[in-house]
Amino acid sequence: MLNSIKYMFIAIVLSSPLRVFAQEQIDIQYKYADSLFENQQLFDAITEFKRLLFFDKEERYLFDANSKIGLSYKGGAKYNNAIFYFKKAEKYSHSEKQKYQTAVQIIRVNILRGTTERALQLLNSLERKYKSPTEIREINYWRGWAFMFADRWEEADSSFARINPNHPLKKICEEVIDNKYSVTFAKLISYILPGVGQFYTGHFVSGLMSLSWNIFWGYLTVNAFMNDRVFDGMAIGNLLWFRFYRGNYQNAEKFAVQKNISIANKALRKVQLEYKGVKP
Amino acid sequence: MKVNTIKYFTVFQIIFVLLNSNLIGQTTAAPTNYFSIRNRLKFGNDLFSQKDYLRAIDEYQAVLKKMRSDTLLFKIGYSYEQMKCFPKANSFYQKLLNSKSLSEIAKFEILKTNFLEGNYGKVKTLHISQDSSDNAYYPNEAKLFYSTYMLDQNELPDSSNYKLWFNEATQSEVMKFYRRKINPGYKSETLAAVLSTVVPGLGKIYVGETGDGITAFLFNSILGFLAYDNFRAHHKLRAWIFTGLTALFYGGNIYGSISAAQIYNAGIRFNFDKDFKVFLNNHNYFSPKYYFMNK
Amino acid sequence: MKKVIIIALLFYFNINAQTDRHKWQPVNKVYQLKQDNGRDYSLDKHSAGSFLLTGIRDIYWLTFSDLDGDNCPFHPTCSTFFVKSVKKTNIVQGALMFADRFTRDSNLFKGKDHYKRDETGKLYDPVNNYTLNEKQIIYIETGSKGKSVHEVK
Numbered sequence: 132m133l134n135s136i137k138y139m140f141i142a143i144v145l146s147s148p149l150r151v152f153a154q155e156q157i158d159i160q161y162k163y164a165d166s167l168f169e170n171q172q173l174f175d176a177i178t179e180f181k182r183l184l185f186f187d188k189e190e191r192y193l194f195d196a197n198s199k200i201g202l203s204y205k206g207g208a209k210y211n212n213a214i215f216y217f218k219k220a221e222k223y224s225h226s227e228k229q230k231y232q233t234a235v236q237i238i239r240v241n242i243l244r245g246t247t248e249r250a251l252q253l254l255n256s257l258e259r260k261y262k263s264p265t266e267i268r269e270i271n272y273w274r275g276w277a278f279m280f281a282d283r284w285e286e287a288d289s290s291f292a293r294i295n296p297n298h299p300l301k302k303i304c305e306e307v308i309d310n311k312y313s314v315t316f317a318k319l320i321s322y323i324l325p326g327v328g329q330f331y332t333g334h335f336v337s338g339l340m341s342l343s344w345n346i347f348w349g350y351l352t353v354n355a356f357m358n359d360r361v362f363d364g365m366a367i368g369n370l371l372w373f374r375f376y377r378g379n380y381q382n383a384e385k386f387a388v389q390k391n392i393s394i395a396n397k398a399l400r401k402v403q404l405e406y407k408g409v410k411p
Numbered sequence: 412m413k414v415n416t417i418k419y420f421t422v423f424q425i426i427f428v429l430l431n432s433n434l435i436g437q438t439t440a441a442p443t444n445y446f447s448i449r450n451r452l453k454f455g456n457d458l459f460s461q462k463d464y465l466r467a468i469d470e471y472q473a474v475l476k477k478m479r480s481d482t483l484l485f486k487i488g489y490s491y492e493q494m495k496c497f498p499k500a501n502s503f504y505q506k507l508l509n510s511k512s513l514s515e516i517a518k519f520e521i522l523k524t525n526f527l528e529g530n531y532g533k534v535k536t537l538h539i540s541q542d543s544s545d546n547a548y549y550p551n552e553a554k555l556f557y558s559t560y561m562l563d564q565n566e567l568p569d570s571s572n573y574k575l576w577f578n579e580a581t582q583s584e585v586m587k588f589y590r591r592k593i594n595p596g597y598k599s600e601t602l603a604a605v606l607s608t609v610v611p612g613l614g615k616i617y618v619g620e621t622g623d624g625i626t627a628f629l630f631n632s633i634l635g636f637l638a639y640d641n642f643r644a645h646h647k648l649r650a651w652i653f654t655g656l657t658a659l660f661y662g663g664n665i666y667g668s669i670s671a672a673q674i675y676n677a678g679i680r681f682n683f684d685k686d687f688k689v690f691l692n693n694h695n696y697f698s699p700k701y702y703f704m705n706k
Numbered sequence: 707m708k709k710v711i712i713i714a715l716l717f718y719f720n721i722n723a724q725t726d727r728h729k730w731q732p733v734n735k736v737y738q739l740k741q742d743n744g745r746d747y748s749l750d751k752h753s754a755g756s757f758l759l760t761g762i763r764d765i766y767w768l769t770f771s772d773l774d775g776d777n778c779p780f781h782p783t784c785s786t787f788f789v790k791s792v793k794k795t796n797i798v799q800g801a802l803m804f805a806d807r808f809t810r811d812s813n814l815f816k817g818k819d820h821y822k823r824d825e826t827g828k829l830y831d832p833v834n835n836y837t838l839n840e841k842q843i844i845y846i847e848t849g850s851k852g853k854s855v856h857e858v859k
Contacts, residue, residue: 174729186454207733374775
């Protein structure tokens, strides 16, 4: 009995090189897949990470490979797939840090995907769980990004301000807030005097034409009533004057909204091209 | 006795391990063991079962470079079919026509890919050229063959054919579709046009667009009245303008009734096709079960 | 009920299906918000007729249609519909198509629930459906949301 245990022990010792070799091979495969990933051959990288996962019987790379697949899909703008694999990685994470990192990745993908509401939700639940200063800083940072992508610049501004009052992204947010037109104001002044809202947003020709039409139809309506042509007056007033009056304040609103989107897009372009920090 | 067995077993294991590590020692120069044919095949099968068809195809193709396998050719065809690349799927099934075990099933799949692509004419010629005796899947093919008539505009074969080929479970459903196909309840374009010529808007009401019909009637009568009224009051120019407008809207009303009938009929065809395709999908296009694929 | 389940299942599988149907390349995501492109005022210089037609359309747009608010519930709008139908067919048929469209646009009696709404909430009513060529009809399922447009062939 004792002898057989001895033999078994020898067998185990001798078979260990085999195991070491299997491990090495897995490592080589991981390096190979990772090099594809680094070279931006993302589709092939996913194949190789999947191959790695298939042969990784010891499940050593379950977290790394899944999160790399997630990153590859993210690089290909296939956000749904990316989130699917990040969730898998989250499930197999070895430490609290890894778990946190994948959660942040999922949030970043949500920001890129344009599902900013979901990103903000996830950030709130992340905030309840992770309280260290660096983590709080990072959460606020991505919150700022989510607000920027959601076109909510005031909130983005205050999120970045919580990290650093002189944060470069905060400056950009401030610029946007300063440059933006007030949609309500544009609409309101066009209610009062047709065309003025359009002037406010810089659409002078349109504003002038709106004003002229309103004066013209207004004159005809009033004229009709003055001459006791009530039916004509009502018809012109309802069908034409009112139509152009409504068109006037609708235009003021539309122009302000369009201008604001242009301003936001200009800022976003600047952020994408000039900002050096981490981006989603 | 027991100790002895363990001993022998262990000795055997040691020898095995030594041999193995020797072998490995030789192969360390080429560490891409995961890319051996066997492993690529295994990995490909795993991808196939995950429905990651494009990657599975790559693995299978690599295996096929080293060895011939009809099953793999079929699985590649099947993968392309799942990705809705029907011509490509077809080309792989074509390669199996001389295969011993898979030629019949390949024939059925060729028919099916043509069906899925909407080449109903091709399905018909393929099926007619075949003999019932040399194909085990003839009944499956026959079902698809008769299904083509449901989806194209050719004259329907006699209902007895459908009763013959569709079994108890599907028969009643198929017969329902058959009756729907014969009496689709189309609205006549000509009748719509005639009705709208007699009374503006009536054709639209006949087609079911009541609101549009009433509007067309009002437009025509108001414009017509205005034309008449201006002629009576000797406002020549205005009268002719209104006459022109009346003519335009009168013509537009007849035109619109015809197109409304066409759209109504297109809707009937659309819904019929959709329902029938759901039925086919429910029955997996009458495909046989491919147990060999899971090997 | 069965149909609903099948459609729901198809939808479910669609979500979970692998999207790697071709070998894709990395994508550089552009950080931009969606912006309405607005109207296309470009003149069609292919023939004198279409040049005139698009010119008249532009004058109508600039002096009238752009200023009197958002009135047309359809996509494409009536003026675009007219220009497109004339281009697709001829001036006579285009005029008839426009007269019919204008009538349908003015319909006050019954909800326009047999049209499908597009992303912006406009009623989708393509020119193709009215050329009297059955093969061109794009039948649109109403009552179902989403962008899918089915062609009947």
